[in-house]
Amino acid sequence: MLLSMPNALANTVGPLICHFILIVLFTSVALGRYEKPETLIRRTLLDGTCVVGSKGGKGRVAYLFSKEDGHVEWEDVVAHADVARRKGWEVEECEFVGTGHCGHFRGGGGRYVAVMRRMWEGIG
Numbered sequence: 001m002l003l004s005m006p007n008a009l010a011n012t013v014g015p016l017i018c019h020f021i022l023i024v025l026f027t028s029v030a031l032g033r034y035e036k037p038e039t040l041i042r043r044t045l046l047d048g049t050c051v052v053g054s055k056g057g058k059g060r061v062a063y064l065f066s067k068e069d070g071h072v073e074w075e076d077v078v079a080h081a082d083v084a085r086r087k088g089w090e091v092e093e094c095e096f097v098g099t100g101h102c103g104h105f106r107g108g109g110g111r112y113v114a115v116m117r118r119m120w121e122g123i124g
């Protein structure tokens with residue numbers, strides 16, 4: 001959250017704002033008002049309407065990951081891909097080496113674009 005704020009705000013009241021948001025979020029989860037964000041994201045991403053769309057068809061999804069990612073565990077990405085595969089979706093897993101979170105394009109742009117093209121165009 002701090003990285004998305006202007007520097008002046010992030011360096012002054014940013015930590016207070018972030019802590020307030022997190023306290024409200026975690027309190028709501030603890031009281032059972034909302035499910036944990038990671039559970040919601042995982043469930044939503046595996047929802048057929050999100051991937052397949054309203055017209056039906058076969059799901060097609062790509063999982064791009066790196067073992068150097070400091071935000072998302074690569075084992076979770078691979079496990080998520082396995083669940084999608086069991087749903088009968090066309091799944092492509094692509095491991096990048098030496099790239100951090102959201103840095104795969106910068107670390108292997110040609111390969112990244114090729115995976116995206118295959119997924120968008122349905123080229124196996």
